Amino acid sequence: xxxxxxxxxxxxxxxxxxxxxxxxxxxxxxxxxxxxxxxxxxxxxxxxxxxxxxxxxxxxxxxxxxxxxxxxxxxxxxxxxxxxxxxxxxxxxxxxxxxxxxxxxxxxxxxx
Amino acid sequence: xxxxxxxxxxxxxxxxxxxxxxxxxxxxxxxxxxxxxxxxxxxxxxxxxxxxxxxxxxxxxxxxxxxxxxxxxxxxxxxxxxxxxxxxxxxxxxxxxxxxxxxxxxxxxxxxxxxxxxx
Numbered sequence: 134x135x136x137x138x139x140x141x142x143x144x145x146x147x148x149x150x151x152x153x154x155x156x157x158x159x160x161x162x163x164x165x166x167x168x169x170x171x172x173x174x175x176x177x178x179x180x181x182x183x184x185x186x187x188x189x190x191x192x193x194x195x196x197x198x199x200x201x202x203x204x205x206x207x208x209x210x211x212x213x214x215x216x217x218x219x220x221x222x223x224x225x226x227x228x229x230x231x232x233x234x235x236x237x238x239x240x241x242x243x244x245x
Numbered sequence: 246x247x248x249x250x251x252x253x254x255x256x257x258x259x260x261x262x263x264x265x266x267x268x269x270x271x272x273x274x275x276x277x278x279x280x281x282x283x284x285x286x287x288x289x290x291x292x293x294x295x296x297x298x299x300x301x302x303x304x305x306x307x308x309x310x311x312x313x314x315x316x317x318x319x320x321x322x323x324x325x326x327x328x329x330x331x332x333x334x335x336x337x338x339x340x341x342x343x344x345x346x347x348x349x350x351x352x353x354x355x356x357x358x359x360x361x362x363x364x
Contacts, residue, residue: 169349184350222290224349232303234292234349
């Protein structure tokens with residue numbers, strides 16, 4: 134059981150928009166601005182696409198956007214493209230006596 | 246160009262030990278926050294350990310007391326010493342650089358090395 138809850142799968146057609154949710158608690162998602170999103174293609178390393186809830190690293194398409202409300206963070210992908218088909222993971226800092234980062238269980242995005 | 250290359254994975258029996266290496270280029274390991282993240286076959290990501298630029302180290306509860314993160318500044322290499330390995334430690338292990346301003350922002354990742362714990 135993962136620390137953060139994501140839907141197992143989402144799907145959309147090319148050109149559409151989809152949103153993936155990531156639900157945690159006040160001790161992680163709800164308590165900090167430190168939420169990141171990663172995409173992972175099969176057999177490849179994860180790649181960060183959103184950090185600090187809604188910031189995009191240099192070079193990441195503006196079709197990816199992030200937001201947060203309460204204990205739930207969201208990733209929205211607009212203008213779906215075939216190459217967006219991948220696994221998506223959220224991550225959050227978690228309050229602890231030491232350092233702790235938690236991930237969601239991952240969401241498989243299928244582009245129909 | 247920033248590059249991270251892991252090595253040292255393989256098949257190991259339960260209770261055994263293994264040391265993973267992560268050779269870094271394009272930046273200085275000692276000046277950065279470096280982490281290990283693992284992914285069991287067909288499963289999600291799990292943060293394992295981190296070493297700060299100042300040398301402080303932290304571990305996930307699942308590996309605390311069994312794994313040790315370290316670095317060799319002269320070789321610009323990160324290590325993960327894994328002892329008392331269990332079947333549930335089977336995973337691809339990635340090393341990743343963390344942006345020190347944001348604790349979940351892993352901006353560079355290696356390609357991963359597979360550790361299989363099985364008799």
